[in-house]
Amino acid sequence: MNKIFFTPGPSALYFTAEQHIKNALKNNVASISHRSKQYISIHEETVNALKELLDLPEGYSIGFTSSATEVWERISENLIDQTSYHFVNGSFSEKFYQAAHDLGKNAILNKAAYGSNHDLKNVEIPEEVELIGLAQNETSTGAMLPVADIEGLRAKYPEKLLAIDSVSSLPVTRYDFSKLDTLYFSVQKCFGLPSGLGVWIYNERCLETARRLKEVGKYHETYNSLLSIDKFAQKNQTSCTPNVMNIYLLGKVVQDMLSKGIDQIRQESAYKSALIYNLFENHERLNAFVTEKKFRSTTIGVAEVQGGAEPLMSALADKGLLVGSGYSQFKGKHIRIANFPTHSKEQMELLVDTINTIEF
Numbered sequence: 001m002n003k004i005f006f007t008p009g010p011s012a013l014y015f016t017a018e019q020h021i022k023n024a025l026k027n028n029v030a031s032i033s034h035r036s037k038q039y040i041s042i043h044e045e046t047v048n049a050l051k052e053l054l055d056l057p058e059g060y061s062i063g064f065t066s067s068a069t070e071v072w073e074r075i076s077e078n079l080i081d082q083t084s085y086h087f088v089n090g091s092f093s094e095k096f097y098q099a100a101h102d103l104g105k106n107a108i109l110n111k112a113a114y115g116s117n118h119d120l121k122n123v124e125i126p127e128e129v130e131l132i133g134l135a136q137n138e139t140s141t142g143a144m145l146p147v148a149d150i151e152g153l154r155a156k157y158p159e160k161l162l163a164i165d166s167v168s169s170l171p172v173t174r175y176d177f178s179k180l181d182t183l184y185f186s187v188q189k190c191f192g193l194p195s196g197l198g199v200w201i202y203n204e205r206c207l208e209t210a211r212r213l214k215e216v217g218k219y220h221e222t223y224n225s226l227l228s229i230d231k232f233a234q235k236n237q238t239s240c241t242p243n244v245m246n247i248y249l250l251g252k253v254v255q256d257m258l259s260k261g262i263d264q265i266r267q268e269s270a271y272k273s274a275l276i277y278n279l280f281e282n283h284e285r286l287n288a289f290v291t292e293k294k295f296r297s298t299t300i301g302v303a304e305v306q307g308g309a310e311p312l313m314s315a316l317a318d319k320g321l322l323v324g325s326g327y328s329q330f331k332g333k334h335i336r337i338a339n340f341p342t343h344s345k346e347q348m349e350l351l352v353d354t355i356n357t358i359e360f
Helices: 017-026 037-054 068-078 091-102 147-156 204-215 226-233 244-260 262-282 310-318 345-357
Strands: 004-006 060-065 083-088 106-111 131-135 161-165 182-186 198-203 286-288 300-305 321-325 334-338
Touching: 004 334, 004 345, 017 244, 037 060, 037 244, 060 068, 060 226, 068 091, 068 182, 068 198, 068 204, 068 226, 083 091, 091 106, 091 131, 091 161, 147 161, 161 204, 198 204, 198 226, 204 226, 244 262, 262 286, 262 300, 262 345, 310 321, 310 345, 321 345
Parallel strands: 004 321, 083 106, 083 131, 131 161, 161 182
Antiparallel strands: 060 198, 182 198, 286 300, 300 334, 321 334
């Protein structure tokens, strides 16, 4: 039985990934040295494609890590002297807060109820805060912060570094990167690739902060610290042996997205998202977990299932349609439906139609 993965990550591979994997194996990509000319060419090709897809301005660089999770620690070690401020509305934004706290930072927690979100227009950030962290798209709850609200926060506090978790929304979410300092994501969600690669975008303000902290002995000089990552990134290399295969695949998939057109990808995502929320609003057993429409994620639809999620998930799995379970305390209570660029309109229509016909 062919399976369609609507799970929120790892998720379905991008529809061109299989052929790129075959080509990578044919060309021995998995065996080459990360210091070779072939790898340097792959690295440069991938970075340039990402910069084009995301419309990244001058002064922003791209580094690779083992995961987006690693970036929480690197930001805490390299960009915060004492105080950070964290908007938390789900498990992943809370884990960033916890990483900073565990590394001895004065991490200030601003927690919204799960399924809700923050009113960024009315928040007051203490003067001593150096860096603000937030999840634009909270994978665990399906709550999304409007980019305009994030930009308004930046305008109100331009002197503070702004760090964005866009793990499950890039490249569907459109950013003006000049209005943020650092953003990170993983490839196993919207980019439709195997897990094991994090992408860290950072600007010159981040590098200046890291250099200043290093001068006063407040910088963690680890092997994969920001300045080390950047030193090698400027040579189209990495500080340690990377996931060469995934970096190669990322470059190829991004080129495919460029050929398709990012505007078309975003339009299709909006259509599929409307299908998901229309399902939630009209099905007698499903309720959208995020009740305020402006906070509903385009790429992760989360619903409470009356009577429990397991019967529905099992019935769908029997038909080869796999959706995500609720995260953490919501396991068994929620379903999470990924709406990533690889999911076609026809696949999403099939999922919605199937849910409407299942008795559970």
